[in-house]
Amino acid sequence: MDTTVFTTVESEVRSYSRGWPTVFVKAKGAVQTDEDGREFLDFFAGAGALNYGHNHPKVQQAVADYLTTDAPVHSMDMMTPAKRDFLETFRDVILQPRGLDYKVMFPGPTGTNTVEAALKLARKVTGRQHILSFTNAFHGMTLGALSVTGNSMKRKGAGIPLTNSSKIPYDDYFGGATEDFLWLERVLNDSGSGVDKPAAIIVETVQGEGGVNAARLEWLKALADLCNKHEILLIVDDVQAGCGRTGTFFSFEEAGFTPDIVCLSKSISGYGQPMALTLFRPELDVWEPGEHNGTFRGNNLAFVAATTSLREFWSDDTFQKGQLAENIEVLRGGLEQIAGAAEGATVRGRGLFGGLHFEDLEVAGRVAAECFAQGLLVETSGPDDEVLKFLPPLNTPKDQLERGLGIVAAAVTTVTGVSVDYKPGEAKLAGAA
Numbered sequence: 001m002d003t004t005v006f007t008t009v010e011s012e013v014r015s016y017s018r019g020w021p022t023v024f025v026k027a028k029g030a031v032q033t034d035e036d037g038r039e040f041l042d043f044f045a046g047a048g049a050l051n052y053g054h055n056h057p058k059v060q061q062a063v064a065d066y067l068t069t070d071a072p073v074h075s076m077d078m079m080t081p082a083k084r085d086f087l088e089t090f091r092d093v094i095l096q097p098r099g100l101d102y103k104v105m106f107p108g109p110t111g112t113n114t115v116e117a118a119l120k121l122a123r124k125v126t127g128r129q130h131i132l133s134f135t136n137a138f139h140g141m142t143l144g145a146l147s148v149t150g151n152s153m154k155r156k157g158a159g160i161p162l163t164n165s166s167k168i169p170y171d172d173y174f175g176g177a178t179e180d181f182l183w184l185e186r187v188l189n190d191s192g193s194g195v196d197k198p199a200a201i202i203v204e205t206v207q208g209e210g211g212v213n214a215a216r217l218e219w220l221k222a223l224a225d226l227c228n229k230h231e232i233l234l235i236v237d238d239v240q241a242g243c244g245r246t247g248t249f250f251s252f253e254e255a256g257f258t259p260d261i262v263c264l265s266k267s268i269s270g271y272g273q274p275m276a277l278t279l280f281r282p283e284l285d286v287w288e289p290g291e292h293n294g295t296f297r298g299n300n301l302a303f304v305a306a307t308t309s310l311r312e313f314w315s316d317d318t319f320q321k322g323q324l325a326e327n328i329e330v331l332r333g334g335l336e337q338i339a340g341a342a343e344g345a346t347v348r349g350r351g352l353f354g355g356l357h358f359e360d361l362e363v364a365g366r367v368a369a370e371c372f373a374q375g376l377l378v379e380t381s382g383p384d385d386e387v388l389k390f391l392p393p394l395n396t397p398k399d400q401l402e403r404g405l406g407i408v409a410a411a412v413t414t415v416t417g418v419s420v421d422y423k424p425g426e427a428k429l430a431g432a433a
Helices: 004-006 059-066 079-099 109-127 143-148 152-155 182-189 219-229 300-316 319-342 361-375 399-415
Strands: 024-028 031-034 040-041 103-105 131-134 166-169 202-203 233-237 261-264 276-282 345-350 351-358 380-381 387-390
Touching: 031 059, 040 399, 059 300, 079 300, 109 131, 109 143, 109 202, 109 261, 109 276, 182 219, 202 219, 219 233, 261 351, 300 319, 319 345, 319 351, 319 399, 361 380, 361 387, 361 399
Parallel strands: 131 166, 131 202, 202 233, 233 261
Antiparallel strands: 024 031, 031 040, 103 276, 261 276, 345 351, 351 387, 380 387
16 A cells, blocks of 8 residues: 655645545445455444435436536635525425524535635625634634634634634533623623624634534523624534534434524535535625635535435435434434543534543554554544544444444453443433433
């Protein structure tokens, strides 16, 4: 297996290839195969961009069929049948059944593009500049998105001051010792506080890169109520937690509120194709034609893949209440069983967005490396990479999900020296989503 060109020509900025030093040549479902023929279970799923796994056969066929017709692949924001089919399907399958009246904007192909569009729109609508975001947040790598990101290493990469934003404590940042939103509510009500009302607050319902921190549903609802009371726009960044990852299509559904603006990307295309959406209430649609644009916002292959995926998995609640619900129970129950045996380990996350936090900051990275050695791809997250992060495809076969959890248990045993015996079917998670 020749990897020379990757280390001699490609930039030092590469990261995942360092932890997984092999060349992948085939990917199907929840399995990737390298040049030596070795198979790896994939609990990374393109950092959440492959919620339906690699090369889902129906989506693959739809994309392949489209490519044989000479239909437009690149179309900027021009009208095409593929775009029409996607918009009609997204409206009929996703928005209307949930009572959501959103305009759909195609801001560009990535998560950071939709965040940039959301921040720009919030400032344009309100006439205010400041944005509030949360401790340990991650929203993207362009300057606007970095300004509302908490990670100091990523912020430092900007090379310039990141202004017009402030950080406020995420749920449980003070371990429950400080009443949530107490400070913010006080300064917003006090005309002498010197704190200007922000244009918007942007939040991840589950902070992926920040350590798989899942906000309580009641905390999210209180945040929405606070924003509504003070006429502050609420932006939910659902780039990683959306498209079914938490058990419902949008991660905010169970909390019982409707954000003003929603950011989607990653798995919205259903096939790893670059695609992003910015959704917002119709009265917020104050854009001038061409005021925000992008060369690659009309990816028709992504439209075709997204339309097929939405029809396949979300036309009714069969998948959500069937395989997805079962997989959530399997994953989270297994993680509870592993954490119960490993000293200092706790379970984080919501739905099929899981995390294992270790008090010893070196353990998660060593466990991830051992998992790779045993044939499982799983990454770390958190300020110190202290959390093992799980994003298996939503439709992973149960036996593969259980086999992956067995690999995790064996890896924890190897790294910590504590016997962790995962027994499929025996773990039950109290209060599981």
